[in-house]
Amino acid sequence: MGFSKKGFIGAIGDDLPSLIPIVFALLIFFSAFTATLAIYNSENAAVQTDMGMLSIARNLKGDSLVLNLSQFQERCDNVRLPNYPYNFMVAIYGAEDDLSTVVNDFAESRVTMDNEQGSDNFLEGKIGTSDEPFLCGYKKLGSKDFGDIRGGSNNVREEYTLRYYPVAVQTEITINGVDYFVIIPGVMAMILW
Numbered sequence: 001m002g003f004s005k006k007g008f009i010g011a012i013g014d015d016l017p018s019l020i021p022i023v024f025a026l027l028i029f030f031s032a033f034t035a036t037l038a039i040y041n042s043e044n045a046a047v048q049t050d051m052g053m054l055s056i057a058r059n060l061k062g063d064s065l066v067l068n069l070s071q072f073q074e075r076c077d078n079v080r081l082p083n084y085p086y087n088f089m090v091a092i093y094g095a096e097d098d099l100s101t102v103v104n105d106f107a108e109s110r111v112t113m114d115n116e117q118g119s120d121n122f123l124e125g126k127i128g129t130s131d132e133p134f135l136c137g138y139k140k141l142g143s144k145d146f147g148d149i150r151g152g153s154n155n156v157r158e159e160y161t162l163r164y165y166p167v168a169v170q171t172e173i174t175i176n177g178v179d180y181f182v183i184i185p186g187v188m189a190m191i192l193w
Contacts, residue, residue, distance in 0.1 A: 049161060052084065053192055057165050060090055060136060061188055066169045069125030069132060076136035087143055088192045091122045092134035092167060095185035102162065102189045107147035109135065123169060123186055134169070134186075146193055160193040 059079050066072050072092070089106050093099060105119035122133035139145065146160070165188040172179055 049086065049192065052086070053088070053161065053163055053190060056084075056088060056090070057163065057188065057190055061165055061167050064165075064167050065183070066092065066134070066167055066186075068170060069134060072125070072134050072136070079136065080138050084138060084140070086192050087137075087139045087146070088190060089135070089137040089146060090188060090190045091119070091136075092169060093121065093187045093189060094123050095187060097121055097123075097187070099164070099187060099189065103191070106189075106191050109137075109145075109147070125169075125171070146191060160191055162192075163190045164188070165190065 056079055060072070060075050062075065076090075089109060091102075091105070091109075093102070101119075101121055105121050108119055119133070122135055124131040124133050126132075167186045167188045168183045169186045170181055170183050172181055174180075
């Protein structure tokens with residue numbers, strides 16, 4: 001018997017032409033699965049960020065009526081207790097204000113662990129004898145202020161999310177020497193980075 005048998009390559013060699021499409025199909029399947037999983041994870045992270053913003057906003061605005069600056073600051077202190085994976089700033093504007101300046105106002109403001117320094121455009125309330133802005137912020141330890149990431153000296157730009165929520169603010173006005181409490185409409189602007 002000789003080696004004259006034609007066409008027989010071996011057990012795997014005969015099946016090789018049918019294995020190539022199967023391996024190619026598996027490669028396409030797992031590539032599509034990986035891409036779908038990556039898209040799902042990025043969308044899930046965006047939804048988690050939005051849910052975090054809603055939770056913070058709901059705690060700050062309560063039933064959408066802010067009685068005074070002390071109440072707002074108390075709510076702000078309660079919101080700051082948990083550790084968040086992101087930074088945020090919240091300020092209340094009067095309803096008549098031009099909201100096109102919100103991002104620039106937040107970029108000019110600073111959040112520190114001791115106090116906040118806000119823009120002149122923020123609605124103000126009285127604490128004792130001084131007027132202070134309705135401003136609340138949270139900054140992770142070691143992170144940069146919003147103004148620094150928005151194009152500071154290093155021209156570093158990160159993504160941020162901006163949302164608006166309607167609120168009503170009780171304020172005191174004096175008419176003919178008589179003090180009145182009135183409710184004015186406002187807009188709570190929240191930025192997260």
